[in-house]
Amino acid sequence: MHWVYWGKLYDSRFQACCLQQRLEHDAWIYGYETMKEIEVYRSRRGKYGVRFLP
Numbered sequence: 001m002h003w004v005y006w007g008k009l010y011d012s013r014f015q016a017c018c019l020q021q022r023l024e025h026d027a028w029i030y031g032y033e034t035m036k037e038i039e040v041y042r043s044r045r046g047k048y049g050v051r052f053l054p
Helices: 013-030
Strands: 037-042 048-053
Touching: 013 037, 013 048
Parallel strands: none
Antiparallel strands: 037 048
16 A cells, blocks of 8 residues: 655644544544544655545
8 A cells, every 4th residue: 555645735743733633534524434544744845744545
């Protein structure tokens, strides 16, 4: 399996964590198939992003 990267990078870890929580809760609320793992990562330039395993 390969990581799927969200298309936007954020300046703060807090913003990326909010997106991570939203992805987890949307799957639960709307009945989407849950992702195996969702994590926040830091890019080489110092910004934060979200990636997940489908």
